[in-house]
Amino acid sequence: MDIKSASFVTSMATYGSFTNRGLPQFAMAGRSNVGKSTLINVLCRNKSLAKTSGTPGKTRLINTFLINDSLHMIDLPGYGYAKVAKQEKEKWSERMSSFFAGNELLKVVVLLVDIRHEPSIDDVQMIRYLRSISIPFILVATKSDKISKAARQRHLLPIGLALQVQPFDIIPWSSETGEGREALLKALDQFL
Ligand code: GTP
Ligand code: MG
Numbered sequence: 001m002d003i004k005s006a007s008f009v010t011s012m013a014t015y016g017s018f019t020n021r022g023l024p025q026f027a028m029a030g031r032s033n034v035g036k037s038t039l040i041n042v043l044c045r046n047k048s049l050a051k052t053s054g055t056p057g058k059t060r061l062i063n064t065f066l067i068n069d070s071l072h073m074i075d076l077p078g079y080g081y082a083k084v085a086k087q088e089k090e091k092w093s094e095r096m097s098s099f100f101a102g103n104e105l106l107k108v109v110v111l112l113v114d115i116r117h118e119p120s121i122d123d124v125q126m127i128r129y130l131r132s133i134s135i136p137f138i139l140v141a142t143k144s145d146k147i148s149k150a151a152r153q154r155h156l157l158p159i160g161l162a163l164q165v166q167p168f169d170i171i172p173w174s175s176e177t178g179e180g181r182e183a184l185l186k187a188l189d190q191f192l
Contacts, residue, residue: 001068001189006044009064009072015099018064024192025072025105029126030112032056032078035142038175039112040065040075043184050075062099071192074099080122100133108136108191110184115141115155115172119162127163138187139165145174 010018028036037050050063056078063075076099077092100106109130113119130137139159147155152172160167171187173180 001185001192003044003185004068005066006046006049006068006073007066008049009066011061011063013061014095015062015103020072020105023066023070023072023105024107025074025103026108026110026188026192027074027076027099027106028110028112029076030078030142031080031114031120031122034078034112034114035173035175036078036112037075039110039140039142039173040073042175042178042181062095072105079126080120100129100135106135108138108188110140110188111137112140112142112173113159113163115144115152115159116146118158124162136191138171138184138191139163139169140171140173140180140184142173142175144172144179145176 012018028040030036033054033056037052040050041047041052044065044067049065060077062077065073065075067073077095079092079096111123111126111130113123127137141156141159144152153167156167156170156172159165160170171180171183173184
């Protein structure tokens with residue numbers, strides 16, 4: 001797949017209030033600040049499509065984009081943001097379950113982890129949840145430009161181990177260099 005067109009559709013507090021047109025969907029999930037919105041912009045070659053920020057917790061709503069007039073790409077709010085109040089966390093859970101529960105249009109989730117860090121408990125729970133509802137996922141390790149090529153395997157091994165994914169199935173990604181773009185588009189093809 002190549003992305004020829006991408007446009008913003010809508011922001012939702014709770015999933016449902018948008019005309020899905022029956023189009024297949026894929027979603028971006030991962031910790032706050034891991035680089036979901038930046039990845040969307042690199043994938044679509046449009047720097048201002050999704051709002052990014054150096055401050056975690058930027059994306060609080062479920063943002064939907066139309067790709068090639070035939071797919072919906074969903075930017076989910078990040079999880080695991082420590083400063084978020086308990087009430088906000090509960091809201092997050094409600095939003096997530098409103099999105100995932102019984103969503104037959106959702107074909108695959110792109111789960112992002114930071115290549116520099118071991119996955120968090122939230123990442124492990126996210127994967128466990130996706131497996132439990134039989135939604136396939138693609139694992140992407142972002143910010144690969146932050147570590148040397150030599151250190152890469154040393155970082156991918158514990159990530160794979162924690163999430164029970166073969167290290168060679170993890171896509172190293174850099175929004176700085178564009179690394180991973182082709183691999184991710186190819187991986188998405190298998191599900192869309
Ligand atoms: P929330 O909306 O809070 O869930 O965060 P997010 O996952 O959407 O993160 P966002 O895309 O806003 O990026 C967070 C920060 O990481 C920004 O300062 C980005 O410039 C930076 N960033 C994202 N991807 C990369 C990458 O591949 N390499 C480097 N060096 N920085 C990155
Ligand atoms: Mg974001």
